[in-house]
């Protein structure tokens with residue numbers, strides 16, 4: 001079973017985001033980037049499937065600038081076998097990402113495609129279902145457990161009311177939620193090994209995809225700040241404030 | 251042109267989030283139609299929503315568990331008759347709408363918090379640390395709506411027309427089962443008061459103190475990711491960037507540090523209370539009332555005083 005994993009390079013989740021003064025976007029110069037946390041979980045899951053003898057090959061793919069190579073190296077360090085960078089400096093919106101991934105999937109014919117449930121920069125949560133649709137494959141989004149049995153992916157999904165289990169005939173598309181696994185720490189020897197693993201570079205044009213954006217960002221603003229609050233000295237004072245000042249409890 | 255809202259059904263009932271999506275739909279111009287796809291559905295409550303002009307009912311086995319594949323097949327021929335197709339940005343909406351959008355060759359717009367014009371919307375990015383105003387160049391718009399940003403539409407008093415349409419065939423995915431959290435408490439995303447616990451509670455047992463507090467206040471219970479990951483509470487209680495978005499009148503955060511990913515899910519609450527023993531905890535930066543205290547002392551005192 002071949003597994004394809006999509007990994008996005010995003011501003012690290014610990015970075016305090018600053019909106020640019022001209023309202024054109026957020027500051028990305030001199031900030032730390034890393035793999036989208038959900039995608040790390042996806043790579044970890046794919047590698048575990050390989051270690052369990054279920055998967056034969058794990059291919060990591062990223063769409064982005066040259067620096068996305070670092071993100072792919074990290075995926076190789078976790079244990080992916082090879083990587084594909086679809087190189088572009090342009091803004092690529094989720095529909096275009098899905099089209100590019102579809103083209104890659106058509107070249108590689110994976111039995112399973114793993115993606116994150118959401119990229120923590122655009123917070124779109126779109127690519128997984130879009131890719132499944134374009135490939136006409138069943139989807140299992142927000143997975144907190146994945147097992148491969150008898151040619152099917154059995155996916156436990158985190159839904160609003162609790163958990164739901166689906167069985168998807170392979171090939172299928174699965175997106176990861178936080179509880180699926182805890183990605184391993186990449187050891188130095190594995191990082192060294194990753195440097196020698198193959199990395200192919202393509203462009204959207206090589207894949208025959210027009211990645212032009214459909215959404216124009218007119219402006220990016222900071223959200224309204226909350227008014228500074230106060231510290232109360234005791235439970236009694238807290239209750240008093242909630243009753244008389246805020247009027248939220250009786 | 252009209253606007254189509256895809257209703258989300260929970261145990262046959264229209265989910266509260268759908269009523270918020272209906273309100274967003276009314277801001278787009280045109281009649282609002284509501285698609286009700288399920289198994290053995292009762293269209294009467296949907297037809298009673300005054301803002302809805304027409305209810306489309308697709309009743310069939312294939313729609314019993316709201317699987318994305320048959321729902322997409324159902325929606326695909328309907329969508330081109332509308333200017334916008336929308337659903338709430340819940341697990342249901344996030345699972346369905348991008349699948350539909352891709353087949354329509356439309357760039358979906360996720361989790362809008364405001365309608366500026368029929369083609370222009372505001373949506374949070376970077377865990378709500380920035381708000382982007384985006385304009386779509388697609389003819390048809392596919393949107394998900396952040397429920398907390400739009401008021402709930404009235405649920406009674408209307409008399410919409412009801413039209414039955416053929417359900418879709420079953421897709422390739424098979425529903426195996428579900429384990430839904432049973433609770434007599436108000437639903438987390440629509441509760442007036444939410445009491446939320448974090449890693450500071452230290453275990454599933456101390457969470458029972460939060461239950462007592464919630465009982466006294468008629469509140470829903472929420473949690474941080476750390477509390478869910480540690481197994482103190484089930485996943486459906488997670489509030490945050492990648493969990494549920496809540497905006498109650500009162501949010502009481504207990505033993506929660508206030509990481510940006512958590513704050514993203516609750517910072518639009520009207521009044522925020524934080525109880526934390528670390529006076530430097532970032533949660534105090536968003537709290538209206540902060541109490542620096544050991545929760546194991548403060549909580550019992552608070553419960554007793556109510």
Ligand SMILES: Cc1cc2nc3c(=O)[nH]c(=O)nc-3n(C[C@H](O)[C@H](O)[C@H](O)COP(=O)(O)OP(=O)(O)OC[C@H]3O[C@@H](n4cnc5c(N)ncnc54)[C@H](O)[C@@H]3O)c2cc1C
Pocket residue numbers: 013037038120447448449450451473474475476477488489490491492493494504505506507508509510511512515525526527528531543544545546
């Ligand atoms: C991709 C990604 C997505 C994420 N999504 C979410 C999300 O949706 N929601 C979310 O919540 N988090 C999310 N997180 C995790 C987030 O970054 C934090 O790790 C998490 O919110 C921390 O939870 P916490 O505040 O309970 O724990 P901690 O940060 O460990 O804080 C515990 C707090 O309890 C206090 N405390 C301890 N003992 C006591 C006591 N006896 N009395 C009073 N106070 C006490 C401490 O002072 C501390 O402030 C996400 C992270 C990533 C990387």
Ligand SMILES: Nc1ncnc2c1ncn2[C@@H]1O[C@H](COP(=O)(O)O)[C@@H](O)[C@H]1O
Pocket residue numbers: 006007008009036038039061062063064092094097114115116117118119120122123124125126127128
């Ligand atoms: N530029 C990209 N390169 C590779 N994978 C991506 C890219 N953008 C999104 N993805 C994948 O799609 C998932 C969901 O992204 P989004 O729909 O943008 O929230 C991510 O977790 C990734 O797995």
